[in-house]
Amino acid sequence: MELIRNFSIIAHIDHGKSTLADRIIQLCGGLSEREMEAQVLDNNPIERERGITIKAQSVSLPYKARDGKTYQLNFIDTPGHVDFSYEVSRSLSACEGALLVVDAAQGVEAQSVANCYTALEQGLEVIPVLNKIDLPTADIEKAKAEIEAVIGLDASDAIPVSAKTGQNVVEVLEAIIHRIPPPKPRDTDKLQALIIDSWFDNYLGVVSLVRVMQGEIKPGDKILVMSTGRTHLVDDVGVFTPKRKKLDKLSAGEVGWINASIKDVHGAPVGDTLTHAGKPAEAPLPGFQTMQPRVFAGLFPVSADDYPALREALDKLRLNDAAMFFEPESSEAMGFGFRCGFLGMLHMEIVQERLEREYDLDLITTAPTVVYEVAKTDGTVLDMDNPAKLPPPQMIAEIREPIIVATILTPAEYVGNVIKLCEEKRGVQRSIQYLATQVQVTYELPLAEVVLDFFDRLKSVSRGYASMDYHLERFDAGPFVRVDILINGDRVDALSLIVHRSHADRRGRELVERMKDLIPRQQFDVAIQAAIGAAVIARSTVKALRKNVLAKCYGGDISRKKKLLEKQKEGKKRMKQVGSVEIPQEAFLAVLKVDK
Numbered sequence: 001m002e003l004i005r006n007f008s009i010i011a012h013i014d015h016g017k018s019t020l021a022d023r024i025i026q027l028c029g030g031l032s033e034r035e036m037e038a039q040v041l042d043n044n045p046i047e048r049e050r051g052i053t054i055k056a057q058s059v060s061l062p063y064k065a066r067d068g069k070t071y072q073l074n075f076i077d078t079p080g081h082v083d084f085s086y087e088v089s090r091s092l093s094a095c096e097g098a099l100l101v102v103d104a105a106q107g108v109e110a111q112s113v114a115n116c117y118t119a120l121e122q123g124l125e126v127i128p129v130l131n132k133i134d135l136p137t138a139d140i141e142k143a144k145a146e147i148e149a150v151i152g153l154d155a156s157d158a159i160p161v162s163a164k165t166g167q168n169v170v171e172v173l174e175a176i177i178h179r180i181p182p183p184k185p186r187d188t189d190k191l192q193a194l195i196i197d198s199w200f201d202n203y204l205g206v207v208s209l210v211r212v213m214q215g216e217i218k219p220g221d222k223i224l225v226m227s228t229g230r231t232h233l234v235d236d237v238g239v240f241t242p243k244r245k246k247l248d249k250l251s252a253g254e255v256g257w258i259n260a261s262i263k264d265v266h267g268a269p270v271g272d273t274l275t276h277a278g279k280p281a282e283a284p285l286p287g288f289q290t291m292q293p294r295v296f297a298g299l300f301p302v303s304a305d306d307y308p309a310l311r312e313a314l315d316k317l318r319l320n321d322a323a324m325f326f327e328p329e330s331s332e333a334m335g336f337g338f339r340c341g342f343l344g345m346l347h348m349e350i351v352q353e354r355l356e357r358e359y360d361l362d363l364i365t366t367a368p369t370v371v372y373e374v375a376k377t378d379g380t381v382l383d384m385d386n387p388a389k390l391p392p393p394q395m396i397a398e399i400r401e402p403i404i405v406a407t408i409l410t411p412a413e414y415v416g417n418v419i420k421l422c423e424e425k426r427g428v429q430r431s432i433q434y435l436a437t438q439v440q441v442t443y444e445l446p447l448a449e450v451v452l453d454f455f456d457r458l459k460s461v462s463r464g465y466a467s468m469d470y471h472l473e474r475f476d477a478g479p480f481v482r483v484d485i486l487i488n489g490d491r492v493d494a495l496s497l498i499v500h501r502s503h504a505d506r507r508g509r510e511l512v513e514r515m516k517d518l519i520p521r522q523q524f525d526v527a528i529q530a531a532i533g534a535a536v537i538a539r540s541t542v543k544a545l546r547k548n549v550l551a552k553c554y555g556g557d558i559s560r561k562k563k564l565l566e567k568q569k570e571g572k573k574r575m576k577q578v579g580s581v582e583i584p585q586e587a588f589l590a591v592l593k594v595d596k
């Protein structure tokens, strides 16, 4: 155990975590040059394409140090996006230390600050690493000053490196073995293993990444999942090197995978404790906060025939993604589909992309909504994740919306823009603090205002420099109303929105205008209305088509004609019928884009 070091890397997206991890793997001889390919830790092709890490993974590496001893380094990867910050804390809880990687040309970003605090709270040793020193814009002293001012962490012995060229990376390894303590020995050998992550493998079924806190775990052991009381036989145990390698056992202090023929990820819940059925530990380890889906949307197949395929695909995805939620939903406008819950917008986009790409499904996604608390006049409180299901106004005593506290870090020159954006999004300022080279602004903001386009807007008003982190604080009552969209008098239930009364008129108007541009002209007039209850707040009309589209081409240009027809066919693919009107997918997505 003296020779084991368990560590994580905390870094903001793009600061070079994967590149550094690859270098470390290479230095420890984990993979040959050919096998390195690109970044081995980003397994999922979508993660790789988007260059963001989502799932926690791990590697065990032997490192022969300058002192002549060979250490076992267990690196547990953490995701870098704000949607997935709960996964960071669970990766950290399996470690004794963490590297804080800061891009020396960019400085500290909000996400790393929050994750760094989590690490410090959990008692981890944090080693600051300044990356990208090969860049001419890198400023080591400034980055150090920022770490000290913003995080309050001593950065005098921060290690300057270039993960790209490999310069100084070996010093990081030496710091890991000297500065991060080995796992603490326990005085009992009763098994306690913390499930850091579980995922579904097509060949093996559920594989769990565990940190053995005490005792040991071997193939053939009968293990007990402490929260469910279920027992399973362990088939195999091992580590990733990063290749999957079977071992005889995993011992106290180690991190590795186990496979115990559990059917789905819910059978091995993340944060749960495994122990021996015959000789159980007295108590489970402290678990993790369960993750609550915060953003909900309806997913509907474009073709009703795809409904069973969609269900199957969602079932499969859920095997891997314990944070995803879904249940059947039926909509008058959209037919049968599923109401799905996600951690945030990025999570939603990724799931949607996987369904379309890996399962070849054409989907329509309704506007995402947050979960409102609806207090009814009869004293009951509902969690409302679907505006179409809001009870009638006379039954509602109060609607409460989720409020977050956002911490934003920005260079001083953009602070005015950032404040303006927050105010526009109904934010209430809590504090503003000038630190070394950045400003830290804290705002209370309605989550509903944040989920749609806040990140994009924040990036654009700060030229990409501002970063943010947030946590849910409470629910606040407010004057919320449901805005319905009617097409030729039919309510499109899937387009209903819950909005703040003060934004309802503008929102309704924008929505109607946008829908008008997106609904193709038909053989008859199409009336589009936005309404609150029976009161129409905006209206518009798509005039009936008078001429055949092809008439414009004067019969001459065949290729142009063909193009037009093809374009129409394209458009047809993602259409939904509402009453007698066909609505393209973009019209539904317009709801997303309307600026609140």
Ligand SMILES: Nc1nc2c(ncn2[C@@H]2O[C@H](COP(=O)(O)OP(=O)(O)OP(=O)(O)O)[C@@H](O)[C@H]2O)c(=O)[nH]1
Residues within 6 Å of the ligand: 011, 012, 013, 014, 015, 016, 017, 018, 019, 020, 051, 052, 053, 079, 080, 131, 132, 133, 134, 135, 161, 162, 163, 164, 165
């Ligand atoms: N010049 C230079 N570029 C680097 C260095 N380290 C990483 N990069 C580049 O920075 C970009 C981001 O690096 P990644 O390693 O993918 O970043 P990451 O933090 O893992 O990103 P996520 O996986 O999204 O969390 C890539 O284009 C790298 O090539 C470095 O030391 N110097």
